[in-house]
Amino acid sequence: MPRFTARHPLRVLGVGLALALGVAAVPAQAEPDAEPKVRIFAAASLTDALNTAIERFEAGHDVDVVPVYASSSTAARQVARGAPADLYFSANEQWMDWLGEQGIELAERADLLQNRLSLIAADDETASFTPGDGTPLSELLADGERLSVGDPDHVPAGIYTRQALESLGEWEALAPRLARADNVRAALALVERGEAPRGIVYRTDALASDRVHELGLFPLDSHPAIRYPVALIDPPADGAAEAFRAWLGSDEAMDVFARFGFEAAGAER
Known part of the structure; x- marks a missing residue:
């Protein structure tokens, strides 16, 4: 079954209602000059760093990035239930794995950051x-x-x-x-x-x-490495989500994260 029906039940309901009333269902279109919008569901611990990174990205791109912060578990459950997310940025690998197990297509997944x-x-x-x-x-x-x-x-x-x-x-x-x-x-x-x-x-x-x-x-060997994976989720065709995902792995973005105490995943300690 196409994921469109699972992720956009209200949109499907609206089309069906329009047909039932004999009204042509015309897909809503963005204003010609409207900026593409990218929604990223992210771990709460990323709040300050990601907000700053988003500001940096938006300054050089005509894209509106909208972050939604929660615990990784809550964010993953929201996405699995159909929340309109273009990216998911988790504070551990297990919740990213769980999201994939729910049938959510994850693209360009990679561990991006690490923490203590x-x-x-x-x-x-x-x-x-x-x-x-x-x-x-x-x-x-x-x-x-x-x-x-x-x-x-x-x-x-x-x-x-x-x-x-x-x-x-x-x-x-x-x-x-x-x-x-x-x-x-x-x-x-x-x-x-x-x-x-x-x-x-x-x-x-x-x-x-x-x-x-x-x-x-805490000693590094007292727990598994704290890694932050990020992945695209059913990105729209305009390419904005892919562009932001690629930028998150750039040196410019990593400089922002480093200012807030994050390290690149896999960096020697």
């Missing part, structure tokens, strides 16, 4: 703390305090967090004390507002906030 997992605090009482150095992370939490994380059941940052804590032998002690957020930016916000004294987010999130500071990074 960071322990953060809202106060400056603890100058530094290296997870895995022998001191339990739970010692940073007083009685009744919780550790802010992306929900380990579906949010990539939370999934990496669980893997890291399991690797360090701290998951069982900390699992009951987690403040689970719907995405990594929500986990960051809990620490920024003082609702949780400590949190685990991506390093890029820690660097993006002036209300938290980074205590330390």
